[in-house]
Amino acid sequence: xSGKYKRYELPVRKVSIFEVGPRDGLxxxxxxxxxxxxxxxxxxxxxxxxxRVEVTSxxxxxxxxxxxxxxxxxxxxxxxxxxxxxxxxPNMRGLERAIACGLDHVVTIMSASQSHNxxxxxxxxxxxxxxxxxxxxxxxxAGVKVRSYIGTAYGCPMEGAVDPxxxxxxxxxxxxxxxxxxxxxxxxxxxxxxxxxxxGSLVKGNLKDAALAxxxxxxxxxxxxxxLASLEAGIDIIDSAAGGLGGCPYAPGAKGNxxxxxxxxxxxRLGIRTGIDSEKIQSAGRFAKSLSAYYRDEAGHE
Amino acid sequence: xSGKYKRYELPVRKVSIFEVGPRDGLxxxxxxxxxxxxxxxxxxxxxxxxxRVEVTSxxxxxxxxxxxxxxxxxxxxxxxxxxxxxxxxPNMRGLERAIACGLDHVVTIMSASQSHNxxxxxxxxxxxxxxxxxxxxxxxxAGVKVRSYIGTAYGCPMEGAVDPxxxxxxxxxxxxxxxxxxxxxxxxxxxxxxxxxxxGSLVKGNLKDAALAxxxxxxxxxxxxxxLASLEAGIDIIDSAAGGLGGCPYAPGAKGNxxxxxxxxxxxRLGIRTGIDSEKIQSAGRFAKSLSAYYRDEAGHE
Numbered sequence: 065x066s067g068k069y070k071r072y073e074l075p076v077r078k079v080s081i082f083e084v085g086p087r088d089g090l091x092x093x094x095x096x097x098x099x100x101x102x103x104x105x106x107x108x109x110x111x112x113x114x115x116r117v118e119v120t121s122x123x124x125x126x127x128x129x130x131x132x133x134x135x136x137x138x139x140x141x142x143x144x145x146x147x148x149x150x151x152x153x154p155n156m157r158g159l160e161r162a163i164a165c166g167l168d169h170v171v172t173i174m175s176a177s178q179s180h181n182x183x184x185x186x187x188x189x190x191x192x193x194x195x196x197x198x199x200x201x202x203x204x205x206a207g208v209k210v211r212s213y214i215g216t217a218y219g220c221p222m223e224g225a226v227d228p229x230x231x232x233x234x235x236x237x238x239x240x241x242x243x244x245x246x247x248x249x250x251x252x253x254x255x256x257x258x259x260x261x262x263x264g265s266l267v268k269g270n271l272k273d274a275a276l277a278x279x280x281x282x283x284x285x286x287x288x289x290x291x292l293a294s295l296e297a298g299i300d301i302i303d304s305a306a307g308g309l310g311g312c313p314y315a316p317g318a319k320g321n322x323x324x325x326x327x328x329x330x331x332x333r334l335g336i337r338t339g340i341d342s343e344k345i346q347s348a349g350r351f352a353k354s355l356s357a358y359y360r361d362e363a364g365h366e
Numbered sequence: 367x368s369g370k371y372k373r374y375e376l377p378v379r380k381v382s383i384f385e386v387g388p389r390d391g392l393x394x395x396x397x398x399x400x401x402x403x404x405x406x407x408x409x410x411x412x413x414x415x416x417x418r419v420e421v422t423s424x425x426x427x428x429x430x431x432x433x434x435x436x437x438x439x440x441x442x443x444x445x446x447x448x449x450x451x452x453x454x455x456p457n458m459r460g461l462e463r464a465i466a467c468g469l470d471h472v473v474t475i476m477s478a479s480q481s482h483n484x485x486x487x488x489x490x491x492x493x494x495x496x497x498x499x500x501x502x503x504x505x506x507x508a509g510v511k512v513r514s515y516i517g518t519a520y521g522c523p524m525e526g527a528v529d530p531x532x533x534x535x536x537x538x539x540x541x542x543x544x545x546x547x548x549x550x551x552x553x554x555x556x557x558x559x560x561x562x563x564x565x566g567s568l569v570k571g572n573l574k575d576a577a578l579a580x581x582x583x584x585x586x587x588x589x590x591x592x593x594l595a596s597l598e599a600g601i602d603i604i605d606s607a608a609g610g611l612g613g614c615p616y617a618p619g620a621k622g623n624x625x626x627x628x629x630x631x632x633x634x635r636l637g638i639r640t641g642i643d644s645e646k647i648q649s650a651g652r653f654a655k656s657l658s659a660y661y662r663d664e665a666g667h668e
Binding site: 069070072265285286287291292297326329330333 | 371372563587591593636637
């Protein structure tokens with residue numbers, strides 16, 4: 065039997081996974097997780113083959129008590145050669161703490177929509193860009209490389225649709241300031257494959273030097289269709305969190321991140337290389353869930 | 367800001383959802399569900415706009431006690447104009463029961479892989495085809511239209527990969543016997559977007575008269591990437607079950623069906639019409655979960 069046989073071709077053969085579990089995954093957990101457990105999770109992730117891990121956040125402990133032990137976590141993890149350890153810095157003070165720790169990669173954050181940026185960072189998009197220009201300049205002078213999130217890149221829970229060209233403008237500004245990588249954040253799980261493809265390919269096609277990543281949140285599985293559409297747009301860096309942790313499963317529109325172990329499963333089924341060990345990342349995902357008050361019950365069902 | 371702006375084009379503008387919740391969703395539930403609840407679920411689904419529902423199965427009650435009330439369920443549901451009510455028939459005896467009920471649409475089942483067909487139906491693929499030739503012939507002479515599942519179309523848990531050309535052969539045979547629609551079943555959640563696209567487009571491109579559907583099972587979200595790849599292959603009929611019911615979440619490789627409410631959500635986000643009301647299908651999904659011993663706990667978390 066012959067017959068038509070269309071090949072399914074993706075422009076991507078290898079994906080670099082940016083693991084955000086220890087930071088984005090754990091930051092909203094209602095019960096304080098021990099520093100030792102955070103260190104153990106990070107070490108399991110790098111042992112599984114993750115080469116880029118967002119370990120913690122230099123946010124003020126008043127805002128995110130869960131991340132108050134940032135320095136201790138960074139001091140305690142096993143530093144493996146070839147692994148880039150990152151931390152989120154919300155502002156210049158966070159950057160100075162990161163520099164004091166000797167960290168050489170940090171991550172900045174802002175939103176594409178005014179309403180969400182004001183709610184999250186208490187300033188306008190323009191003010192965030194101005195501050196990030198200073199932060200990124202200071203980071204570069206200290207030899208620290210900067211990755212930049214653009215939140216609400218695929219839609220804003222307050223404003224609805226976000227103009228892809230607005231996202232591009234912000235991405236180009238951040239690239240101009242010196243960010244080496246932009247990550248488009250689907251902050252509240254509003255993306256769909258069309259927006260994932262169109263926003264992704266627009267930004268990807270216009271960045272000159274900076275790399276581009278996509279960062280989706282859980283949306284009952286739709287996030288994996290969004291990943292597929294992003295791969296089709298040529299995006300080869302995907303953010304995810306072991307165990308699918310993050311957000312609050314009880315609050316609508318604030319679900320967790322894409323589960324790294326499922327992302328690895330899908331990519332490997334597709335023949336796309338990740339450099340990550342399937343079994344070890346499954347274990348890391350189970351361990352991550354065991355740390356989560358939100359997911360502990362669910363994990364018990366598996 | 368201008369810049370490259372690739373449009374994301376899908377060959378499909380409208381999707382027909384084939385709802386399997388009352389049958390495939392409930393059949394493995396360990397506790398007997400009342401006939402009234404089954405009727406209520408079916409009525410909620412058609413009230414939400416589902417126009418094709420697999421209501422029950424005419425399988426011997428010794429094998430599937432949950433479906434022992436097939437006649438009562440079919441007698442009790444509200445018959446809405448424009449809705450096609452179906453039932454699964456495993457064999458000729460099942461067909462006769464369906465005919466006796468006055469049902470005019472039935473669904474047959476077999477697997478593409480020998481091992482799975484033997485395990486599930488206790489006969490070879492060739493013997494199943496021979497029996498289905500007789501069953502479909504009898505159905506047609508009684509004015510009953512036949513839809514046919516091909517299980518393990520994207521892979522077999524026992525044999526691994528399944529040759530897409532073998533799937534095509536079986537599909538063409540079933541079409542030749544008189545099936546008006548073939549549904550490719552990812553029986554144990556092994557599909558990935560490449561297999562979804564390649565098997566789907568091969569069969570779609572070679573069927574002469576019969577329509578083609580895709581039937582995925584839950585795989586931690588990967589099923590929605592499989593749906594997207596199927597749409598890209600031009601498939602515009604997707605099977606799903608309200609609440610994502612089906613299978614046994616505790617048993618590896620036997621997860622539930624795609625959740626209809628999430629499928630509707632993704633399709634509507636994409637601007638694809640389904641004719642289904644988003645809010646009503648969410649309610650039907652919650653009701654379906656409330657009937658399920660497996661999902662009752664999970665549902666309580668939402």
